[in-house]
Amino acid sequence: MRNNSLVSIHDITKADYETILNLAEKFETNPKRKILEDFVVATLFFEPSTRTRLSFESAASRLGAKVIGFSDTTSTSVKKGESLKDTILMVSNYSDIIVMRHPKEGSARFASEVSPVPIINAGDGSNQHPTQCLLDLYSIRKTQKKLDNLHIAFIGDLKYGRTVHSLVIALTNYQTTFHLVSPIELKLPSSVKRYIKEKNLEYHQYTELEDVIPNVDILYMTRIQQERFADPLEYERVKNSYVLRNSMLENAKKNLRVLHPLPRVNEITEDVDDNPKAYYFDQARNGVFVRQALLATILGAKLGK
Amino acid sequence: MGKQDKVKELKVSAIENGTVIDHIPPQSVFQVIGILGLDDINNQIMVGTNLDSGKLGKKGIIKVSSKYFESEEINKIALVAPTATLIVIKDYTVVYKAKVMIPDRINKIVKCINPNCITNHEPIQTRFTVLDKEDLTLQCYYCEKTTKKENIRFL
Numbered sequence: 001m002r003n004n005s006l007v008s009i010h011d012i013t014k015a016d017y018e019t020i021l022n023l024a025e026k027f028e029t030n031p032k033r034k035i036l037e038d039f040v041v042a043t044l045f046f047e048p049s050t051r052t053r054l055s056f057e058s059a060a061s062r063l064g065a066k067v068i069g070f071s072d073t074t075s076t077s078v079k080k081g082e083s084l085k086d087t088i089l090m091v092s093n094y095s096d097i098i099v100m101r102h103p104k105e106g107s108a109r110f111a112s113e114v115s116p117v118p119i120i121n122a123g124d125g126s127n128q129h130p131t132q133c134l135l136d137l138y139s140i141r142k143t144q145k146k147l148d149n150l151h152i153a154f155i156g157d158l159k160y161g162r163t164v165h166s167l168v169i170a171l172t173n174y175q176t177t178f179h180l181v182s183p184i185e186l187k188l189p190s191s192v193k194r195y196i197k198e199k200n201l202e203y204h205q206y207t208e209l210e211d212v213i214p215n216v217d218i219l220y221m222t223r224i225q226q227e228r229f230a231d232p233l234e235y236e237r238v239k240n241s242y243v244l245r246n247s248m249l250e251n252a253k254k255n256l257r258v259l260h261p262l263p264r265v266n267e268i269t270e271d272v273d274d275n276p277k278a279y280y281f282d283q284a285r286n287g288v289f290v291r292q293a294l295l296a297t298i299l300g301a302k303l304g305k
Numbered sequence: 306m307g308k309q310d311k312v313k314e315l316k317v318s319a320i321e322n323g324t325v326i327d328h329i330p331p332q333s334v335f336q337v338i339g340i341l342g343l344d345d346i347n348n349q350i351m352v353g354t355n356l357d358s359g360k361l362g363k364k365g366i367i368k369v370s371s372k373y374f375e376s377e378e379i380n381k382i383a384l385v386a387p388t389a390t391l392i393v394i395k396d397y398t399v400v401y402k403a404k405v406m407i408p409d410r411i412n413k414i415v416k417c418i419n420p421n422c423i424t425n426h427e428p429i430q431t432r433f434t435v436l437d438k439e440d441l442t443l444q445c446y447y448c449e450k451t452t453k454k455e456n457i458r459f460l
Contacts, residue, residue: 105448127448
């Protein structure tokens with residue numbers, strides 16, 4: 001890992017993924033290991049994200065670290081116009097590692113340049129969210145017992161969804177067959193498709209969700225946001241075509257699992273939740289183990305026996 | 306000296322000291338003037354465009370007296386006029402002549418096209434990696450978005 005910070009999925013190699021996922025497995029077996037008792041973890045959320053923040057804070061607490069930080073900027077000096085550089089430099093005096101979410105793309109990379117302590121990017125605008133990507137990889141490996149030779153379908157907004165972009169790029173390190181299901185206006189951008197082509201991996205594009213279900217191992221669902229459409233009628237036309245209902249899973253492979261980065265709105269109906277193929281809540285739970293593994297790795301803490 | 310060369314000499318005369326930017330695509334001549342700020346200096350400048358060129362068909366040329374460009378300025382020329390040749394003249398003699406080259410990295414001079422990029426909101430020098438020199442594509446080191454040739458704006 002470059003500078004010990006984790007800003008982008010591009011900073012880490014396939015070997016790094018496996019180190020982190022293997023360690024995460026150990027935390028899943030026993031999450032309460034107080035190996036960071038002498039450390040302070042700062043969580044700086046320049047925009048709110050309850051789920052990600054709680055997941056990191058839970059990970060840090062289970063490792064015995066102290067957690068400081070803010071969950072929005074209303075009561076901070078940022079509100080008074082403090083620059084990002086100054087905020088990061090100040091907080092680095094108080095902590096051993098900074099976990100940050102920021103609405104501007106590139107903010108985490110910049111923070112990693114000015115900060116004397118490592119930075120973990122917990123989302124920089126629409127750019128990167130590498131810990132989400134790692135927990136997705138962990139969830140795929142756990143449910144399929146492997147990462148190579150899988151058929152993985154991505155459904156919904158493939159154009160703007162940053163979790164989709166990072167995960168597609170990470171999966172190009174494995175023998176993946178990609179099934180890309182989206183409305184024409186929300187197709188996977190060529191800047192991401194480039195990675196698939198560079199590795200000569202197979203990919204197929206669809207506009208109908210039903211077409212892919214019987215053939216894949218993972219269904220990675222995403223939310224289609226209304227604000228992505230210039231024409232509201234177009235959104236109305238498209239939004240219901242990418243909804244997963246329990247009845248649609250009848251012909252699915254036995255090992256298929258449904259993933260979703262959450263929050264979901266209506267793209268997975270609630271009757272799917274009780275299907276053993278639904279994995280999205282377990283996926284969120286895995287996030288804590290992966291973040292424990294990352295904090296421990298970056299801070300150089302050893303598991304012991 | 307061939308007949309063709311003589312005709313060219315008549316069109317744009319020689320300079321004693323300074324820089325000649327030759328082989329500029331005609332459509333980029335005024336852009337080169339703009340990005341180098343040549344419309345805002347007092348040096349003698351001769352500009353020719355749509356001149357016959359063996360290499361390009363038509364070309365533009367800019368001769369600037371008593372002016373030598375810094376590497377950042379030369380990088381700017383390379384981005385908008387990748388075919389250009391830079392000729393440095395001292396005492397009517399060519400002392401340096403080379404085709405401009407698009408560097409692998411572009412620092413400070415280009416603005417990131419992404420309005421939500423941190424470099425457009427905090428005092429940060431921009432940094433780009435050149436992904437493709439033929440079909441010019443720059444990738445922002447910070448926000449990772451790509452900027453294509455037609456969207457390049459200089460700071």
